[in-house]
Amino acid sequence: MSGFASWIGGALGWTLGGPIGAAIGFAIGAAVDKATSKGLLLEPPKRTGQQRNKRADSVYDKRRRRVSSAQKQAETKSGDFEVSLLVLSAIVMKVDGEVSDSEKNYVRAYFVKMYGKERANHAFQLFNGILKKEDLSTREICQQIQLYMDHSSRLQLLHYLFGVTKADGHVSESEVELIEKIAGYLYINARDYESIKAMFYDPVDSAYKILEIDKSVSINEIKKAYRKMAKKYHPDKLQHLGEEHMKGAKEKFQHVQKAYEKLQKERGF
Structure with a gap:
C-alpha cells in the first residue's frame, strides 16, 4: 500500500x-x-x-x-x-x-x-x-x-x-x-468531435472529416485546412503534460498527415 x-x-x-x-x-x-x-x-x-x-x-x-x-x-x-x-x-x-x-x-x-x-x-x-x-x-x-x-x-x-x-x-x-x-x-465543438471520431472509424469521407472540411472544397482550401489542423493537433501543444503523453499526441497528428496525403493522391496535387 x-x-x-x-x-x-x-x-x-x-x-x-x-x-x-x-x-x-x-x-x-x-x-x-x-x-x-x-x-x-x-x-x-x-x-x-x-x-x-x-x-x-x-x-x-x-x-x-x-x-x-x-x-x-x-x-x-x-x-x-x-x-x-x-x-x-x-x-x-x-x-x-x-x-x-x-x-x-x-x-x-x-x-x-x-x-x-x-x-x-x-x-x-x-x-x-x-x-x-x-x-x-x-x-x-x-x-x-x-x-x-x-x-x-x-x-x-x-x-x-x-x-x-x-x-x-x-x-x-x-x-x-x-x-x-x-x-x-x-x-x-462538433467539427473537432467528428474529426477525432473519423480517426477511429473509416467512412468514405474520413479524410475530409479529419481535416474538418467538405468534399466540395477547392485544393487551396484543402491546403489551408491541413495547415490549420496540423497546428491544432501538433504534439508540442501537449508538452506541458510530459513526455509520456507525446506518443498519443503524435498518433493524432499522424492521422492529419495521412488524411492530407490521401486527398493529395485523390485530387492530384
Missing part, C-alpha cells in the same frame, strides 16, 4: 477536489479497506471516505471561484490528465452494462506504454475502485475537467476514449452517444 499511497501523492493536483476527488476518495477507500481486510494495514484511516470527499469538494469549490482560463495549461499536469483518463474511461466502459476484459486490458496496456509497469499497476488499482462506484456524474466530472484543463488536452482525452471503445472490437451505439455527450460537456 505504501507504493500506492506514494503514487497518489505524487500524481494528483487539481483532481483532489470536486466530483473527481470524490471518485478518487471512494477508490482509495476501497483499496484501503481491501488492504486492511488482508492485514496489510494495522489501523484504518482516521478520516472516513465521506469526510475526505467533503473536504475535497470544499477545496475544489474555493479553487473553482478563482481559476482563470490562463491558468488551465499551467495547472494541467500529467497526473491530473492521468486521473481524468481513468474516470472518463470507467464511465464510458460501464455505459453498455458490461466491462469486458479486452477493454480493461486496453487501459492497462495504454498506461504501461505511457508510464511504465509500476505506475500503471498503481493506476489500475485506482481504476478498479472507480469502476465500482455507481453514482459518477458525467456532467459534473466533465465540468471540472473543462474548468481546469486546456483545449488541446481535452482533445487528447477524447482521442483516448475512442480507443477504449474500440478495444473489444465491438462499439455500441450507447458508447458513441456517451462520448459525443462528453465532448459537449468538455466544450469540444
Whole structure:
C-alpha cells in the first residue's frame, strides 16, 4: 500500500477536489479497506471516505471561484490528465452494462506504454475502485475537467476514449452517444468531435472529416485546412503534460498527415 499511497501523492493536483476527488476518495477507500481486510494495514484511516470527499469538494469549490482560463495549461499536469483518463474511461466502459476484459486490458496496456509497469499497476488499482462506484456524474466530472484543463488536452482525452471503445472490437451505439455527450460537456465543438471520431472509424469521407472540411472544397482550401489542423493537433501543444503523453499526441497528428496525403493522391496535387 505504501507504493500506492506514494503514487497518489505524487500524481494528483487539481483532481483532489470536486466530483473527481470524490471518485478518487471512494477508490482509495476501497483499496484501503481491501488492504486492511488482508492485514496489510494495522489501523484504518482516521478520516472516513465521506469526510475526505467533503473536504475535497470544499477545496475544489474555493479553487473553482478563482481559476482563470490562463491558468488551465499551467495547472494541467500529467497526473491530473492521468486521473481524468481513468474516470472518463470507467464511465464510458460501464455505459453498455458490461466491462469486458479486452477493454480493461486496453487501459492497462495504454498506461504501461505511457508510464511504465509500476505506475500503471498503481493506476489500475485506482481504476478498479472507480469502476465500482455507481453514482459518477458525467456532467459534473466533465465540468471540472473543462474548468481546469486546456483545449488541446481535452482533445487528447477524447482521442483516448475512442480507443477504449474500440478495444473489444465491438462499439455500441450507447458508447458513441456517451462520448459525443462528453465532448459537449468538455466544450469540444462538433467539427473537432467528428474529426477525432473519423480517426477511429473509416467512412468514405474520413479524410475530409479529419481535416474538418467538405468534399466540395477547392485544393487551396484543402491546403489551408491541413495547415490549420496540423497546428491544432501538433504534439508540442501537449508538452506541458510530459513526455509520456507525446506518443498519443503524435498518433493524432499522424492521422492529419495521412488524411492530407490521401486527398493529395485523390485530387492530384
